[in-house]
Amino acid sequence: MPPGITTLAADTPQLSAANTGFMLICSALVMLMTPALAFFYGGMVRVKSSLNMLMMSFISLGIVTILWVLYGFSLAFGTDSGSIIGWSSDYVGLSGIGLNELWDGYTIPVYVFAVFQLMFAIITPALISGALADRVKFTAWALFITLWATVVYFPVAHWVWGAGGWLFELGVIDFAGGTAVHINAGAAALGVILVIGKRVGFKRDPMRPHSLPLVMLGAGLLWFGWFGFNAGSWLGNDDGVGAVMFVNTQVATAAAMLAWLGYEKLRHGSFTTLGAASGAVAGLVAITPSGGAVSPLGAIAVGAIAGLLCAMAVGLKYKFGYDDSLDVVGVHLVGGVVGSLLIGFFATGGVQSDAKGLFYGGGLDQLGKQAVGVFSVLAYSLVVSAVLAFLVDKTIGMRVAEDDEISGIDQVEHAETAYDFSGAGGGAASRTAAPVLDTPAAPTKKVDA
Numbered sequence: 001m002p003p004g005i006t007t008l009a010a011d012t013p014q015l016s017a018a019n020t021g022f023m024l025i026c027s028a029l030v031m032l033m034t035p036a037l038a039f040f041y042g043g044m045v046r047v048k049s050s051l052n053m054l055m056m057s058f059i060s061l062g063i064v065t066i067l068w069v070l071y072g073f074s075l076a077f078g079t080d081s082g083s084i085i086g087w088s089s090d091y092v093g094l095s096g097i098g099l100n101e102l103w104d105g106y107t108i109p110v111y112v113f114a115v116f117q118l119m120f121a122i123i124t125p126a127l128i129s130g131a132l133a134d135r136v137k138f139t140a141w142a143l144f145i146t147l148w149a150t151v152v153y154f155p156v157a158h159w160v161w162g163a164g165g166w167l168f169e170l171g172v173i174d175f176a177g178g179t180a181v182h183i184n185a186g187a188a189a190l191g192v193i194l195v196i197g198k199r200v201g202f203k204r205d206p207m208r209p210h211s212l213p214l215v216m217l218g219a220g221l222l223w224f225g226w227f228g229f230n231a232g233s234w235l236g237n238d239d240g241v242g243a244v245m246f247v248n249t250q251v252a253t254a255a256a257m258l259a260w261l262g263y264e265k266l267r268h269g270s271f272t273t274l275g276a277a278s279g280a281v282a283g284l285v286a287i288t289p290s291g292g293a294v295s296p297l298g299a300i301a302v303g304a305i306a307g308l309l310c311a312m313a314v315g316l317k318y319k320f321g322y323d324d325s326l327d328v329v330g331v332h333l334v335g336g337v338v339g340s341l342l343i344g345f346f347a348t349g350g351v352q353s354d355a356k357g358l359f360y361g362g363g364l365d366q367l368g369k370q371a372v373g374v375f376s377v378l379a380y381s382l383v384v385s386a387v388l389a390f391l392v393d394k395t396i397g398m399r400v401a402e403d404d405e406i407s408g409i410d411q412v413e414h415a416e417t418a419y420d421f422s423g424a425g426g427g428a429a430s431r432t433a434a435p436v437l438d439t440p441a442a443p444t445k446k447v448d449a
């Protein structure tokens with residue numbers, strides 16, 4: 001029986017129905033975040049790419065689920081090997097796990113822990129997709145996330161959260177995924193876009209969001225689901241730590257949204273809905289690693305700093321010339337780095353652990369550990385993701401043809417369009433009108449009877 005499992009007995013923890021139910025609900029909330037991300041990203045692209053953007057998130061629900069059951073859970077949380085990777089034959093196919101087996105040290109079944117962590121594994125590659133909007137073959141994307149989950153996510157998850165993982169043993173704090181999820185995905189996005197290049201018309205053509213209400217819906221659902229993502233990562237509800245994380249998630253998100261909007265007003269003169277949604281996500285990203293280490297006042301600082309720095313960072317792509325379509329680098333990479341490093345300043349030593357940051361008398365020790373975690377994951381994901389993208393590009397090709405990108409990737413890759421306005425005018429004339437493939441460029445003309 002591999003480490004991490006214990007059977008029910010008089011001298012071991014007993015299964016808690018309350019904690020088990022709580023974690024199943026949290027798992028469902030985290031699952032909801034992937035469709036929410038699809039809406040968030042789908043509204044931010046042009047209408048001719050919106051279905052493809054939705055599908056790039058949804059396909060992760062299928063692919064990563066199967067990989068996780070077959071071998072992903074074993075690689076991430078199996079018996080440690082060299083502090084780099086895990087492996088336990090009982091976890092392969094989830095075939096050696098019994099109903100009465102608990103996750104080591106906790107009161108929830110191994111199955112519950114496995115499905116909760118599965119939802120993290122699903123959303124992480126989906127986050128990458130926002131950087132690649134408008135230009136990637138769907139088959140190439142499916143192959144890429146299969147390879148990326150196997151070679152990047154599963155090992156990094158073991159480093160950060162697995163018993164024996166080298167960052168876990170070092171004492172790096174990552175409550176719910178600042179390194180393993182957000183820095184990992186943000187660095188991967190940068191690595192891939194450096195390989196596949198810019199969209200046709202980058203810096204020249206307007207590439208405005210086609211549906212800001214869809215963006216706001218996605219952001220609201222992400223905010224909602226993130227409570228399960230963060231509070232659930234304590235794997236129970238017995239000692240109040242999860243409650244603090246829940247509060248800090250709300251507080252930091254609010255502070256980041258306000259900071260982003262304030263920057264936007266000073267810099268551009270307007271408070272935008274896109275800025276509000278992006279600021280909220282930046283706050284959610286930053287509090288993910290740090291929320292179990294800081295107080296609510298610290299959460300305000302983490303959120304405000306992340307909101308400001310991420311708002312500034314999204315413009316760097318125009319300065320340096322990399323085409324991060326939906327600001328995955330500016331929000332997830334930068335937000336993850338900020339949230340992880342700020343633990344070294346704001347950790348109180350009174351929530352999830354006794355580790356203290358610089359402002360609470362802890363010196364620079366925790367900051368140093370956080371920096372090691374941040375930059376090791378960043379470097380590994382950046383380099384390996386670029387290599388994987390290069391290999392996929394040189395074999396089956398990563399990008400659609402230029403003409404297909406211009407005409408619309410939805411029609412080319414999925415034989416569908418997001419909106420059908422062929423009957424919008426009503427009456428016989430509209431029923432005989434030709435279908436419209438890209439409505440902003442060629443709206444249906446209303447014919448009066």
